[in-house]
């Protein structure tokens with residue numbers, strides 16, 4: 090019997106026993122760094138000459154792993170095998186496929202610290218964030234397994250005398266999962282196992298920043314019983330194989346999460362029918378955010394400051410959900426800003442492989458340079474209220490940074506920075522708070538800190554975001570509780586971890602039989 094879904098608990102690192110245990114695992118992982126990661130094509134490990142070298146962003150000298158790089162020939166081999174394997178995997182019962190996911194969840198759960206420790210090295214995650222990332226991956230496995238079992242029953246349609254009607258779902262075919270690096274386990278897992286449990290076969294192309302942990306997922310899936318041809322692992326240079334994967338005439342779906350620039354490119358390319366293609370490609374594209382917390386005049390000031398600081402600086406602000414705009418009622422603006430600066434001063438920053446700092450480094454040199462440019466721009470668009478320091482001598486460290494009195498239309502208030510920077514702006518009343526919150530091209534997450542029921546009710550409908558939170562921060566959605574995904578330029582509203590996710594990778598079919 091399948092028990093009801095329950096979200097995977099987080100580890101409490103305030104407990105000294107947990108801290109000590111994790112420290113030991115970090116040491117063990119360190120002694121194993123530098124591993125050669127193969128491609129996985131039709132159950133075969135393939136090692137190539139060309140490698141992606143993954144480093145610890147908090148210690149540039151430390152090589153975490155070397156991943157073989159797939160060529161377009163490898164993609165063809167994987168795609169052919171995926172098409173062949175689809176004939177069988179697509180006919181497995183939903184229960185049998187779900188079982189494989191539940192077994193994978195059990196394997197990952199047993200190795201939770203090991204997997205989380207890889208995220209500390211591979212992605213520069215602080216301990217709690219690494220643990221939550223693995224927990225979310227486990228949640229996707231458990232949740233999508235259960236959702237597929239429910240969907241396999243089909244949906245109720247009416248019969249008439251002498252006519253029996255049924256409505257049910259069938260998988261699409263082989264397709265591609267293209268996740269980002271920032272939830273290097275959770276989103277890799279969700280974008281892969283959603284379509285997989287629906288009966289599709291999947292080529293997983295992980296981010297070039299974090300291939301090591303993605304390979305661990307593939308190993309766990311195969312150990313749990315995913316057949317050889319149903320899952321393929323094809324890391325590589327996106328400039329070389331990205332378009333090729335998307336354009337491929339056998340690619341039935343592209344399950345993408347990442348930046349707006351890449352997502353819109355994929356949507357455009359996938360619309361073109363290739364020679365030999367007799368179907369339309371499905372694209373799920375979850376993209377960036379410019380997420381706002383608004384604070385009302387009657388708000389709990391401490392709660393507001395906490396929500397802003399945690400949402401802006403957790404995992405170095407490298408979440409699509411991160412708060413990068415704090416729009417505050419003028420009556421409480423100075424108080425909220427002062428409290429937020431006080432709280433930011435408490436933030437610790439350093440290499441989380443050494444100890445559990447609140448923040449570590451940002452992912453790479455390119456991102457470090459981009460954030461630097463935005464800090465320079467911010468200095469011309471507002472007043473630097475706190476932070477602004479950066480140091481890339483050993484790792485890519487950007488200190489938490491607050492700009493105040495910024496025009497809501499300024500560049501740093503409109504463009505996704507993806508780093509630990511938040512801009513504060515003032516509004517005269519709730520109408521203006523909402524207007525400013527909605528004045529970006531994105532619509533991903535947002536939060537309202539208010540004790541005014543009428544204002545909360547207005548925001549429920551008028552604040553244009555896919556994930557809206559009241560009296561808390563705007564990050565940390567939980568699978569099954571807060572289905573995640575936005576609209577406008579934030580994406581196709583795929584709602585990961587929710588009941589509408591799996592049907593995006595299924596055809597709905599009606600069969601009508603006369604007696």
Ligand SMILES: NC(=O)c1ccc[n+]([C@@H]2O[C@H](COP(=O)([O-])OP(=O)(O)OC[C@H]3O[C@@H](n4cnc5c(N)ncnc54)[C@H](O)[C@@H]3O)[C@@H](O)[C@H]2O)c1
Nearest residue numbers: 268269270295296327331332347348351375376377378409
């Ligand atoms: N909405 C969400 O649920 C969500 C969640 C996490 C991250 N994000 C967004 O992701 C972005 C950060 O991630 P990133 O830097 O990895 O994004 P990115 O767009 O640079 O890369 C995402 C993935 O696309 C691949 N890619 C790059 N070019 C490609 C091409 N031409 N064809 C096919 N694939 C290609 C990359 O290799 C990577 O695997 C941010 O914008 C963030 O907001 C969104």
Ligand SMILES: N[C@@H](CCC=O)C(=O)O
Nearest residue numbers: 408409410564565566573
């Ligand atoms: N689902 C995550 C964000 C994923 C994007 O980076 C959250 O809710 O914070």
